[in-house]
Amino acid sequence: xxxxxxxxxxxxxxxxxxxxxxxxxxxxxxxxxxxxxxxxxxxxxxxxxxxxxxxxxxxxxxxxxxxxxxxxxxxxxxxxxxxxxxxxxxxxxxxxxxxxxxxxxxxxxxxxxxxxxxxxxxxxxxxxxxxxxxxxxxxxxxxxxxxxxxxxxxxxxxxxxxxxxxxxxxxxxxxxxxxxxxxxxxxxxxxxxxxxxxxxxxxxxxxxxxxxxxxxxxxxxxxxxxxxxxxxxxxxxxxxxxxxxxxxxxxxxxxxxxxxxxxxxxxxxxxxxxxxxxxxxxxxxxxxxxxxxxxxxxxxxxxxxxxxxxxxxxxxxxxxxxxxxxxxxxxxxxxxxxxxxxxxxxxxxxxxxxxxxxxxxxxxxxxxxxxxxxxxx
Amino acid sequence: xxxxxxxxxxxxxxxxxxxxxxxxxxxxxxxxxxxxxxxxxxxxxxxxxxxxxxxxxxxxxxxxxxxxxxxxxxxxxxxxxxxxxxxxxxxxxxxxxxxxxxxxxxxxxxxxxxxxxxxxxxxxxxxxxxxxxxxxxxxxxxxxxxxxxxxxxxxxxxxxxxxxxxxxxxxxxxxxxxxxxxxxxxxxxxxxxxxxxxxxxxxxxxxxxxxxxxxxxxxxxxxxxxxxxxxxxxxxxxxxxxxxxxxxxxxxxxxxxxxxxxxxxxxxxxxxxxxxxxxxxxxxxxxxxxxxxxxxxxxxxxxxx
Numbered sequence: 001x002x003x004x005x006x007x008x009x010x011x012x013x014x015x016x017x018x019x020x021x022x023x024x025x026x027x028x029x030x031x032x033x034x035x036x037x038x039x040x041x042x043x044x045x046x047x048x049x050x051x052x053x054x055x056x057x058x059x060x061x062x063x064x065x066x067x068x069x070x071x072x073x074x075x076x077x078x079x080x081x082x083x084x085x086x087x088x089x090x091x092x093x094x095x096x097x098x099x100x101x102x103x104x105x106x107x108x109x110x111x112x113x114x115x116x117x118x119x120x121x122x123x124x125x126x127x128x129x130x131x132x133x134x135x136x137x138x139x140x141x142x143x144x145x146x147x148x149x150x151x152x153x154x155x156x157x158x159x160x161x162x163x164x165x166x167x168x169x170x171x172x173x174x175x176x177x178x179x180x181x182x183x184x185x186x187x188x189x190x191x192x193x194x195x196x197x198x199x200x201x202x203x204x205x206x207x208x209x210x211x212x213x214x215x216x217x218x219x220x221x222x223x224x225x226x227x228x229x230x231x232x233x234x235x236x237x238x239x240x241x242x243x244x245x246x247x248x249x250x251x252x253x254x255x256x257x258x259x260x261x262x263x264x265x266x267x268x269x270x271x272x273x274x275x276x277x278x279x280x281x282x283x284x285x286x287x288x289x290x291x292x293x294x295x296x297x298x299x300x301x302x303x304x305x306x307x308x309x310x311x312x313x314x315x316x317x318x319x320x321x322x323x324x325x326x327x328x329x330x331x332x333x334x335x336x337x338x339x340x341x342x343x344x345x346x347x348x349x350x351x352x353x354x355x356x357x358x359x360x361x362x363x364x365x366x367x368x369x370x371x372x373x374x375x376x377x
Numbered sequence: 378x379x380x381x382x383x384x385x386x387x388x389x390x391x392x393x394x395x396x397x398x399x400x401x402x403x404x405x406x407x408x409x410x411x412x413x414x415x416x417x418x419x420x421x422x423x424x425x426x427x428x429x430x431x432x433x434x435x436x437x438x439x440x441x442x443x444x445x446x447x448x449x450x451x452x453x454x455x456x457x458x459x460x461x462x463x464x465x466x467x468x469x470x471x472x473x474x475x476x477x478x479x480x481x482x483x484x485x486x487x488x489x490x491x492x493x494x495x496x497x498x499x500x501x502x503x504x505x506x507x508x509x510x511x512x513x514x515x516x517x518x519x520x521x522x523x524x525x526x527x528x529x530x531x532x533x534x535x536x537x538x539x540x541x542x543x544x545x546x547x548x549x550x551x552x553x554x555x556x557x558x559x560x561x562x563x564x565x566x567x568x569x570x571x572x573x574x575x576x577x578x579x580x581x582x583x584x585x586x587x588x589x590x591x592x593x594x595x596x597x598x599x600x601x602x603x604x605x606x607x608x609x610x611x612x613x614x615x616x617x618x619x620x621x622x623x624x625x626x627x628x629x630x631x632x633x634x635x636x637x638x639x640x641x642x643x644x645x646x647x648x649x650x651x652x653x654x655x656x657x658x659x660x661x662x663x664x665x666x667x668x669x670x671x672x673x674x675x676x677x678x679x680x681x682x
Binding site for chain 2: 024025027028029031032035036039040206207210211212214215216217218219220221222374375
């Protein structure tokens with residue numbers, strides 16, 4: 001190998017305009033983080049596949065849980081039931097499964113075990129006896145009212161007169177939550193929280209540990225560009241999660257109906273993502289290794305998901321729990337997303353939540369800043 | 378000659394440990410400069426202070442006439458820093474890695490790829506950095522450090538953990554980089570590396586610079602004994618003593634391990650002539666003092682790599 005001893009002085013690239021450098025460093029960092037995410041199968045699984053599997057699973061499980069279906073055993077002849085035939089019978093069997101049995105003792109045993117919701121017998125004097133178990137209060141109520149209405153119907157028919165009062169019942173859509181309506185925003189919120197918290201904290205921990213942070217500090221790249229690239233990548237990931245979740249949930253099989261200003265979920269998701277990232281910044285600044293960061297993140301994300309209403313609605317939760325949930329950013333994403341996606345909520349319904357999320361972000365960033373270190377030493 | 382680096386009285390303390398205790402040095406433009414010392418001597422901290430990663434408790438540093446602390450973005454494009462091999466982004470290939478580093482300096486992908494070729498990694502461009510060998514990773518690390526054509530390059534123990542072949546390849550590369558007119562500063566705990574590569578070295582221990590000079594001058598200065606060795610069995614040790622005494626050759630040590638008869642002396646001429654008279658020159662080797670001897674004398678202890 002021949003070497004020349006003449007010093008070669010080339011123009012340093014610093015002579016180029018600063019603006020192109022910035023854009024280019026931003027593009028380079030964004031690409032690095034996207035590639036790192038897409039090539040990490042574990043991250044893809046936890047951030048996208050697992051929440052989606054939960055949606056598929058819960059969505060399918062709770063699909064039929066809309067109207068409570070009760071099972072009763074008919075012991076011997078019960079005329080009020082047997083008299084209902086044809087169209088009426090088909091209607092009845094939508095809510096009531098009737099099995100016939102002669103063995104009253106065996107039927108009672110099944111009732112006690114919960115295999116049956118009611119046991120019906122008819123006495124010689126026309127008294128209809130319904131015995132039910134109070135374990136499941138919803139089913140207990142259902143079976144009583146169904147059998148009662150059957151008996152009332154039979155009485156009314158026996159009187160031979162036209163009914164004086166009739167009730168017309170119409171279900172009002174969207175007043176109560178259907179499973180897919182809380183599952184979609186809940187599981188989406190959980191997925192976004194996982195992606196954003198991990199994205200921020202792992203980048204910080206692994207870059208510090210591998211001395212990439214130190215290397216960046218010695219390159220003419222401003223911290224704003226590095227943070228900006230990380231935020232941009234997390235936002236893109238969160239929006240991709242949102243798009244995939246909404247696509248799956250609105251399939252006819254799951255039947256989520258998007259209403260009105262559902263696109264408001266986009267700014268909402270963006271605000272929530274930076275809030276979750278700020279949590280990741282704190283854990284990433286505090287944790288010394290990826291393992292430690294992983295543990296701390298899970299300790300935050302899982303309780304936050306349960307208490308924030310990601311897995312079940314909080315309507316029936318005790319007061320103290322509702323209070324706790326008000327401090328969790330996930331709650332605001334979940335409830336506001338429910339509101340705009342399928343309950344006709346508008347801008348004014350989610351503005352306070354978005355503001356709260358941004359305030360939360362500012363507070364957490366201030367905390368992260370205090371803990372931040374360029375390297376381990 | 379213009380100064381690439383000048384440092385004056387820098388000190389740094391971590392808790393009870395005075396890691397750097399008043400180091401002053403100056404490196405000329407275009408020089409290949411080595412900071413030599415055992416682990417814990419304070420050389421890495423010194424390097425980090427020079428690079429501008431750490432703030433010294435005391436003292437003054439200037440790189441290319443500018444202060445590196447606090448972070449000086451006018452200076453950053455003019456210096457290159459190579460860390461340990463692991464300072465890469467996760468899950469990226471060699472080509473993606475160097476293109477990313479290039480982007481920080483506004484350097485395009487063409488020059489990035491050219492640097493990859495320069496360090497002989499074109500064939501491994503598609504390999505993820507986690508799967509590269511130690512030598513490949515060091516080469517990539519150096520390529521990333523010079524992708525923006527810096528005037529001043531810092532290397533922290535670049536050949537640690539490499540096999541002899543990879544070390545030699547890397548030495549060639551570093552010599553070429555220096556020959557292009559770049560100032561190179563490296564820390565090492567390999568004495569042979571410093572001897573082969575550096576124009577000047579500073580020997581450090583306990584946070585202080587013990588001595589600075591060209592490797593040859595340092596070695597000459599200690600005026601050590603010369604070691605002469607020949608194959609065993611040509612001259613018995615007893616007879617050798619007799620002959621050397623008769624010829625007036627002063628021997629400070631003599632040893633025959635069955636394979637080699639080796640002896641130390643301050644006056645090699647009479648020793649060599651006795652050996653020649655006895656026709657006992659088979660396998661002759663004459664070796665002067667090395668940096669290892671310099672180190673031993675300066676620090677009063679065996680060199681621990």
